[in-house]
Amino acid sequence: MKMKTTTAIVALAVAGAIGMSSAPVGAATLLDFLKGNKAAQRPQQPFAGSLDDDTSAFPDPAAPARPLPKVTGPTYNAYKADALRWIAASKFASSSQSASAAAIEQPEATGSIQTISGPASFDAGAEPRAFMADVKVRAPSEVATAIEKYYATHQGLVWVDANGVSQKARDAMAALADAGSDGLDPADYAVTDPDGAMTDADPAARQKRLMQFEIEMSAAVLTYVQDAQRGRIDPNRISGYYDFKRKTVNLDAALTNVALSGDVKAYLVSRNPQNAQYQALKAELARLKAVDGEQEARVDVAPGTLIKPGDVNPELANVVAAIRQRGSDKLKLDHSLTLASYQGGADYAPEIVELVKAYQTENGLKGDGVVGRGTVRVLSGGDSHSAKINKLVVAMEQMRWLPKDLGPRFVFINQPAFKAYYYNEGREQFEMKVVVGSKANQTYFFQDEIEVVEFNPYWGVPRSIIVNEMLPKLRQDPSYLDRLGYETSVGGQQMSSTDIDWSTTDSVDVRQPPGSDNALGQLKIMFPNSHAIYMHDTPQKKFFGRDMRALSHGCVRLVDPKKMAAAVLNMSVADVDQQIATGKNHQVKVPEKFPVYVSYFTAFPNKDGAVEYFDDVYDRDMYLGRALDATRKARHGQG
Numbered sequence: 001m002k003m004k005t006t007t008a009i010v011a012l013a014v015a016g017a018i019g020m021s022s023a024p025v026g027a028a029t030l031l032d033f034l035k036g037n038k039a040a041q042r043p044q045q046p047f048a049g050s051l052d053d054d055t056s057a058f059p060d061p062a063a064p065a066r067p068l069p070k071v072t073g074p075t076y077n078a079y080k081a082d083a084l085r086w087i088a089a090s091k092f093a094s095s096s097q098s099a100s101a102a103a104i105e106q107p108e109a110t111g112s113i114q115t116i117s118g119p120a121s122f123d124a125g126a127e128p129r130a131f132m133a134d135v136k137v138r139a140p141s142e143v144a145t146a147i148e149k150y151y152a153t154h155q156g157l158v159w160v161d162a163n164g165v166s167q168k169a170r171d172a173m174a175a176l177a178d179a180g181s182d183g184l185d186p187a188d189y190a191v192t193d194p195d196g197a198m199t200d201a202d203p204a205a206r207q208k209r210l211m212q213f214e215i216e217m218s219a220a221v222l223t224y225v226q227d228a229q230r231g232r233i234d235p236n237r238i239s240g241y242y243d244f245k246r247k248t249v250n251l252d253a254a255l256t257n258v259a260l261s262g263d264v265k266a267y268l269v270s271r272n273p274q275n276a277q278y279q280a281l282k283a284e285l286a287r288l289k290a291v292d293g294e295q296e297a298r299v300d301v302a303p304g305t306l307i308k309p310g311d312v313n314p315e316l317a318n319v320v321a322a323i324r325q326r327g328s329d330k331l332k333l334d335h336s337l338t339l340a341s342y343q344g345g346a347d348y349a350p351e352i353v354e355l356v357k358a359y360q361t362e363n364g365l366k367g368d369g370v371v372g373r374g375t376v377r378v379l380s381g382g383d384s385h386s387a388k389i390n391k392l393v394v395a396m397e398q399m400r401w402l403p404k405d406l407g408p409r410f411v412f413i414n415q416p417a418f419k420a421y422y423y424n425e426g427r428e429q430f431e432m433k434v435v436v437g438s439k440a441n442q443t444y445f446f447q448d449e450i451e452v453v454e455f456n457p458y459w460g461v462p463r464s465i466i467v468n469e470m471l472p473k474l475r476q477d478p479s480y481l482d483r484l485g486y487e488t489s490v491g492g493q494q495m496s497s498t499d500i501d502w503s504t505t506d507s508v509d510v511r512q513p514p515g516s517d518n519a520l521g522q523l524k525i526m527f528p529n530s531h532a533i534y535m536h537d538t539p540q541k542k543f544f545g546r547d548m549r550a551l552s553h554g555c556v557r558l559v560d561p562k563k564m565a566a567a568v569l570n571m572s573v574a575d576v577d578q579q580i581a582t583g584k585n586h587q588v589k590v591p592e593k594f595p596v597y598v599s600y601f602t603a604f605p606n607k608d609g610a611v612e613y614f615d616d617v618y619d620r621d622m623y624l625g626r627a628l629d630a631t632r633k634a635r636h637g638q639g
Helices: 030-035 090-105 128-134 141-153 167-177 203-230 251-260 264-269 276-290 316-326 329-334 336-341 350-362 373-379 385-399 463-476 480-484 541-545 561-569 573-581 620-635
Strands: 084-086 138-140 410-414 419-424 427-437 445-455 487-490 493-495 509-512 523-526 550-552 556-558 586-599 603-605 611-613
Touching: 084 141, 090 128, 090 141, 128 203, 138 141, 138 203, 141 203, 141 251, 167 203, 167 264, 203 251, 203 264, 251 264, 276 385, 276 603, 276 611, 316 329, 316 336, 316 350, 316 373, 329 336, 329 350, 336 350, 350 373, 385 603, 385 611, 385 620, 419 561, 427 541, 427 550, 427 561, 445 561, 445 573, 463 480, 523 561, 523 573, 561 573, 561 586
Parallel strands: 410 586
Antiparallel strands: 084 138, 410 419, 419 427, 427 556, 445 523, 445 586, 487 493, 487 509, 603 611
């Protein structure tokens, strides 16, 4: 057979990134490769170098192979916070006199100048804005621009009236001081009441202080409005694992609305998300802040503890003590003899194993008797009081990146919970276990729309798997994919994997035809996105039995894909089975597109509104916390 060499550089057509365990070099099938099935290995003939079309069917041993490439995912960045800039308040002072005169003498020629009537208006004859020449206030760029635009087109004041600080200003200050109830930092919006500092009788000094207060209040209020609606940070600057178009907040309208509002406090509070999930987080934050976090004595099992049946480990005493403290009355009654007879020994005896298994099952863990990371976390009562508050603050920040209303129908995937939830008519209909990306192959955080379900799918092998995991094998045995029945092509031209010189080429399209061993199983649910992430079936069911399920290459595996497919297609599971039974690869569009939120929340309410807490499997809360800290320092002139 004539052998071909190719060095084509063609972008890999990626149909998705799914999770597989690391593979041995000599696996007999790709499924064995993906499962790490050593029993199926068999020796292969070595292959190296390139093949000469004209002179020989054997590779030239002198031809060096190109060094193995590596495909890497996004990294985490040192967060660059939004810079503040000075508000050009002197322009308001220089233009106030002429604008006022023009409005009096030629009102028909000054349509762009508006007067806010009511107690917030200052006596035009006093010209208080003439005292803005010395005002010094910094604010985020969008806020500064909105303030400059507002005061250039409105004569009146918003926060100062003829008596000084207005009641509206005091109401707004009270709302800003309570920003912590919405997970924001009140220090970001703190403005000093100038009335308390005015001890002199100099009218000019008083006017200057009031004008400084006027602009400071507008800056604080607009900063709050912007933070409440879109969040304090831009998640895309943290890492490429976030994919959100940052919201644009209409600050011009906001300041006008505030000026006209009869209840400024209600207006400001309403800028925060109003969906049920956010409100549950807010209520939980208030509850935790109202109690003393140190009241309850904690029994902690040492982090990193691993105890298997038959082991001897001194931490076993803390394990049993924690079960005594946190186990249900029924569990303690069922195992009362074991609990009564235990004397603090380190031997992990069978009766203690059964006690631990019962506690694991009671807490939604796999009842295997192995005291590992998940069990230790539950035994220790989960997160500390302060850690829970931090997780709530992070969760409330992240909720601001999502739509204010999540919609009546949506799928919500929460990666740290390893769960997918289907909502319809605003209520959770069901949840199911999922497998998400490993820490080395993280699932992204983004939102999209579910569009189609593909039955009996092809698996387009992701470039990361080809390059990082398969290429070393293919350089030894280029016939590997041919034997497995995989399709390979370069530049749209299908060819045998044996005919490809893998020592110089890695940009090749590889796909697995539908079948019982297909890595995507019987179906996939697609919401086309630039990350090639979707929900799908899998032949590897064993992973759903684990508590920690960050195990894939990035896509989301469903424990019950037929149930999810039936829900999104508005059909029965029997109808789904009929679609699969054709054995043919085909797609069915959903009757109507609706949102899917591929999210990352370490604190989130369940369907009953009770907030649950989860491990930060990717350390994203840590990076987000650093971004919030960088923003705080930028706003307060630190660092």
